[in-house]
Amino acid sequence: xxxxxxxxxxxxxxxxxxxLAGCATPIGIRTEDPRAVQRYLxxxxxxxxxxxxxxxxxxxxxxxxxxxxxxxxxxLEKLHAAAKATDFPRNALFALAELSFLRAAQTKxxxxxxxxxxxxxxxxxxxxxxxxxxxxxxxxxxxxxxxNRALTSAFVRTRSGTIEPGRSGEFALPLGRVTLTVPLGxxxxxxxx
Numbered sequence: 001x002x003x004x005x006x007x008x009x010x011x012x013x014x015x016x017x018x019x020l021a022g023c024a025t026p027i028g029i030r031t032e033d034p035r036a037v038q039r040y041l042x043x044x045x046x047x048x049x050x051x052x053x054x055x056x057x058x059x060x061x062x063x064x065x066x067x068x069x070x071x072x073x074x075x076l077e078k079l080h081a082a083a084k085a086t087d088f089p090r091n092a093l094f095a096l097a098e099l100s101f102l103r104a105a106q107t108k109x110x111x112x113x114x115x116x117x118x119x120x121x122x123x124x125x126x127x128x129x130x131x132x133x134x135x136x137x138x139x140x141x142x143x144x145x146x147x148n149r150a151l152t153s154a155f156v157r158t159r160s161g162t163i164e165p166g167r168s169g170e171f172a173l174p175l176g177r178v179t180l181t182v183p184l185g186x187x188x189x190x191x192x193x
């Protein structure tokens with residue numbers, strides 16, 4: 001009791017410190033290697049066996065994350081149907097492009113790569129009434145890389161590694177049918193193919 005009379009402010013300060021210590025949040029700051037952070041932030045189907053956070057968020061939005069892990073083809077089909085019902089929003093197009101690429105890489109499916117090309121193209125070059133992705137949106141760079149990588153894997157190649165001139169046909173993709181024509185002479189440069 002004498003202590004309280006002599007040091008009333010010290011006791012109050014001690015009580016306040018005790019209360020504040022009990023209320024402290026578990027949030028803190030720590031430094032990380034900038035390269036590790038960049039790798040994490042730019043992770044996608046191009047650099048990992050898992051989809052980016054953008055695509056995982058979209059799978060969660062349609063309650064398809066667990067489905068994609070167990071039955072990826074069914075999840076892609078359902079995501080396509082859900083996206084179609086809402087006129088293919090940008091977030092869904094990006095997820096469809098990336099997830100199609102990831103699935104095509106797993107199955108070595110040229111049609112899966114062709115689907116990636118179509119979804120990526122629709123995202124990167126929207127119809128006139130749709131706004132494109134903002135220039136600094138990281139999905140723009142990923143979608144462009146998905147498009148380019150999928151394009152090189154989507155078509156039949158000759159033993160020399162080029163796409164067969166004169167190759168044409170109609171291909172059934174999960175999203176519809178695509179007709180492709182590669183005219184003779186398309187890949188000539190300086191008189192050689």
